[in-house]
Amino acid sequence: MAEPGGSAVELLRRFEAGERLALARVISKVENREPGYRELLAALYPRTGRARRIGITGPPGAGKSTLVDRLARLLCGDGGRVGIVAVDPTSPFTGGALLGDRVRMGDLSDVPGVFIRSMATRGVGGGLAAATRDVTLVLEAFGFELLLVETVGVGQIEIEVMNLCDTVALLFVPESGDGIQTLKAGLIEISHLFIVNKADRPGALQLASELDHVLKERRRDGWTYPVLLAEAVNGKGVAEVLGALQEHCTYLAAEGRRQAVRLRHAAHDLETALRERVRTYLYSEVLSPARIDHYAGRIAAGTLDPYRAADELWQESLAGDAIEPKQESSR
Numbered sequence: 001m002a003e004p005g006g007s008a009v010e011l012l013r014r015f016e017a018g019e020r021l022a023l024a025r026v027i028s029k030v031e032n033r034e035p036g037y038r039e040l041l042a043a044l045y046p047r048t049g050r051a052r053r054i055g056i057t058g059p060p061g062a063g064k065s066t067l068v069d070r071l072a073r074l075l076c077g078d079g080g081r082v083g084i085v086a087v088d089p090t091s092p093f094t095g096g097a098l099l100g101d102r103v104r105m106g107d108l109s110d111v112p113g114v115f116i117r118s119m120a121t122r123g124v125g126g127g128l129a130a131a132t133r134d135v136t137l138v139l140e141a142f143g144f145e146l147l148l149v150e151t152v153g154v155g156q157i158e159i160e161v162m163n164l165c166d167t168v169a170l171l172f173v174p175e176s177g178d179g180i181q182t183l184k185a186g187l188i189e190i191s192h193l194f195i196v197n198k199a200d201r202p203g204a205l206q207l208a209s210e211l212d213h214v215l216k217e218r219r220r221d222g223w224t225y226p227v228l229l230a231e232a233v234n235g236k237g238v239a240e241v242l243g244a245l246q247e248h249c250t251y252l253a254a255e256g257r258r259q260a261v262r263l264r265h266a267a268h269d270l271e272t273a274l275r276e277r278v279r280t281y282l283y284s285e286v287l288s289p290a291r292i293d294h295y296a297g298r299i300a301a302g303t304l305d306p307y308r309a310a311d312e313l314w315q316e317s318l319a320g321d322a323i324e325p326k327q328e329s330s331r
């Protein structure tokens with residue numbers, strides 16, 4: 001199918017002219033790893049490196065989307081431009097939570113300066129964190145100076161996504177009760193701000209003081225981890241959250257910390273680009289279906305083990321003399 005709206009060059013021109021449709025198209029290309037996406041990213045990368053990435057994470061229903069909505073409104077009230085990326089890998093098949101986010105944040109898309117993107121987790125495969133990072137890069141290149149990334153903090157992928165943010169806010173709710181449990185899951189290690197949302201419900205103060213207690217020992221590198229109470233749905237405590245986010249920004253600006261963050265992100269970008277190259281190489285040069293069949297046959301017959309088969313394939317392809325098995329070459 002021809003590129004809707006013209007060539008890649010034309011798409012880039014429209015993107016640079018600030019066309020939102022072109023932005024959406026570029027994001028889709030990048031997210032779905034369509035042909036030419038690497039060239040697009042390469043063209044946009046020089047325009048990145050200045051935006052601020054804020055991660056909002058926590059269990060489903062904690063009020064992340066609500067908080068993101070309120071934060072975005074506050075920020076755009078000052079004429080800011082906010083890009084929002086919502087990631088929810090817990091619903092890869094139904095898309096239910098994603099749709100929920102779209103509906104809930106729906107009216108936010110009418111706010112000038114806001115752009116919302118829900119990551120379609122289908123089809124991204126193992127590269128969700130990489131795809132999310134790339135989507136934020138695209139938004140940044142488009143001119144968004146502030147990016148809010150929402151994830152359900154349930155697994156390794158989310159931790160990786162959050163790792164690519166400058167500042168991470170972790171949400172709790174009073175009734176979750178397993179608040180402190182979550183701290184052991186590794187999310188606390190990468191979080192800078194702790195928010196007990198739904199403070200209108202019983203137990204919020206208790207949880208906040210428990211968190212305070214645990215975090216006292218975590219004072220590190222001159223950063224005191226704040227624990228904040230909020231009622232996102234009523235807009236209460238949101239200004240304080242924004243204040244704490246600003247403080248962390250100021251903190252990062254000092255003593256070369258910003259540079260350290262940038263280096264970490266650059267290393268990740270390089271690793272991602274390299275990993276995807278290797279993967280492409282693997283599937284296009286090393287593992288043809290016919291070759292898999294050929295080796296699988298030998299392994300199943302017991303004449304070869306998968307480890308030696310892998311070595312053999314790898315050596316052959318490195319030497320550039322990988323021989324196609326008969327089934328394929330005779331076609």
Ligand SMILES: Nc1nc2c(ncn2[C@@H]2O[C@H](COP(=O)(O)OP(=O)(O)O)[C@@H](O)[C@H]2O)c(=O)[nH]1
Nearest residue numbers: 060061062063064065066198199230231232233
């Ligand atoms: N009582 C109460 N409900 C809230 C508060 N903040 C959000 N909610 C509600 O909690 C539900 C889940 O919110 P949502 O933002 O979708 O949570 P997410 O899954 O973390 O994104 C929604 O019905 C919100 O209206 C709050 O401060 N107090």
Ligand SMILES: [Mg+2]
Nearest residue numbers: 064065101150
């Ligand atoms: Mg949500």
